[in-house]
Amino acid sequence: AQSVTQLDSQVPVFEEAPVELRCNYSSSVSVYLFWYVQYPNQGLQLLLKYLSGSTLVKGINGFEAEFNKSQTSFHLRKPSVHISDTAEYFCAVGDSLSGGYNKLIFGAGTRLAVHP
């Protein structure tokens, strides 16, 4: 069975500082990995995804993530954050068993708080 662990429940950071949100997964088969962002009282927005190919994935709003199979990690990074990046961030893993997209399992979330 798959599982996702987001290692930090909250990450406070000052504006224009770099940030890394950590995500580790567990799966016995090939996986797809996703990062979603949820702003207060809003729906989920896809930041980026790893399906195959290059392990460095670039997403929207200047975010990127690196898939590390040996460490089963998919950490999210941004070199310089803005106040507007304050939100909840969710890492999610799906598998390709049976050739298609199966259920997506979410981590507990990381609350990113950007301070001026």
Next chain:
Amino acid sequence: SAVISQKPSRDICQRGTSLTIQCQVDSQVTMMFWYRQQPGQSLTLIATANQGSEATYESGFVIDKFPISRPNLTFSTLTVSNMSPEDSSIYLCSVASLYGYTFGSGTRLTVV
């Protein structure tokens, strides 16, 4: 990617009653997923619904409480039965397509 229309967007219901949530997709999809997001929490998968077969429920969720219908490849419903205040959550449907997963806008349910 697929576009999902989810209804209702929000509702306030009396305890002991039931609410049916609908999801309509603009293309045919094999799998549809139903999630619950309790206040301040992450998304928890309730069940996977395939057309033409019984839904597969995750641990902690049962068909009597959350019956699901999947009559065709573009539509599904989730019913929250015999509601209690603990069922107050956002319920979302999701589908998988060639490009990944698409989520409905959610149903914000408040049980009073």
